[in-house]
Amino acid sequence: MSRPGGALASRPVYFFWVVDCSGSMEGTKIGTVNNAIQEALPNMRQVAEENPNAQLYIRTLKFSDGASWVTDDVVKIEDFVWEDLTADGMTDMGEAFELLAGQLSMPPMPSRALPPVIVLLSDGQPTDNYKPGLEKLLKQAWGKKSVRIAISIGEDDHGVLEQFTGNKELVLQANSATKLAKMIRWASTIAASVSAPATQQHISTVEGETTPEIDMIDLGTKPENDSSDDDQVW
């Protein structure tokens, strides 16, 4: 007799590339982003294949004048194809946050998913009012639980990106094409960390108690931001 019971399924992991396509990204910056993400995909596919208990889905969000999703829906990693992005226009990061908030509400996110991963790449400051969109995103249950990484491309002022990640350690600085490619490669491995077979102790503060050390998902070792392999520095 076969196993009793209803349908079984792996747990979904949603991975979002959120890419600044403003005019200042034109040239080497957007070219490096396109190449690096394209090059990261085979490894993402291989890692996903090695973990059949987590189904990886990818979706890309671009923002410049406004924001829009590149595909109509999330795409399984096996079927995902990177479409090169072009750069032109302003930096409507707030609109990107709004769209992300919509994606992370339930539905369409299922409650049994693993924590989603959001990788935000930007070389500048938002030109729209980003705060309402960011607040909306972080109010979503999955927004709070998501692993949020920001890659700052040649920009020193990380205030907005730190508000997005909630942790300055997860804002990576990329001052050259080489560094940017390295950061993107590292960020692409986060989905594997999220899918690892372990639970995390929930940390909750109650009035009068000191905040305990946050027990984060282990994201592995971040690449160093040294200048040893810098070519052209932004």
Added chain:
Amino acid sequence: MITFGCSVKGAAHIRADMPCQDSHIIQQHYDYTILAVADGHGSLSCPFSQDGSKIAVQTFCDLMTSYYEKNSSEDLMNFLNRDGKIILPKLIEKSWKENVVNFHKQKSRDYPNDNAEEKIYKQYGSTLLGLLITKNFLYAFQLGDGDIICATQDEVSPILNSDYLLGVETFSLSNKNAWRYANNTIISRIKNNFPNLYILSTDGFSNSHASQEDFYQTCRDYYELFTTQQQDYVKENLEQWLNETSAEGCGDDITVAFAFEEN
């Protein structure tokens, strides 16, 4: 009453060469039965959570046994109704933490320089689900994720509605004031709806199903097997079925413990 259970190492843990972090215990006495399951966290900051889960189920069992043996069933029920909802979770937490520290010392494991025992508890982090079944009442306890289900001919439903956390987080015995995050309930058994099947499981079981309805369907199917005298068949195949469930589902360790009462 028919009782048995099984813990299997998850498919992802097999690939990662990690031990099974789940534990379970079943003790059946003349007029009461205790079941407990626990899921060690398995994260890098919890290297001894396999031990933590074993200590958790044993702690629950020892406490319930102690209470039951020292009090009449009616007195115990009154105590649980009156004070037990807070006192017992506090005692479970306290006992688990004391047992963890003692175990840590017995194993001569590194002790924190500042004697902060919180650092030890965290290394053994675990959930805990427990059930005490007597003729007069049922006591259910839950701290962390997992499910305690009662299946009857009319319905499949959770005995406790635990505080569900999204993603991979869970409440833990190692939390400071962990008792605050525990759910528990006492149910009088004056009006019983036999036959009953109680199913305790760690979250790897429900998380492996495509939906909650699919999970409940599994519980219904097991109920059907027990009520048609196929419990031996379930017992023989349970380990294989749970291995399949993990492999085709979420990959986590899975523990399931059953208690079936025909009348």
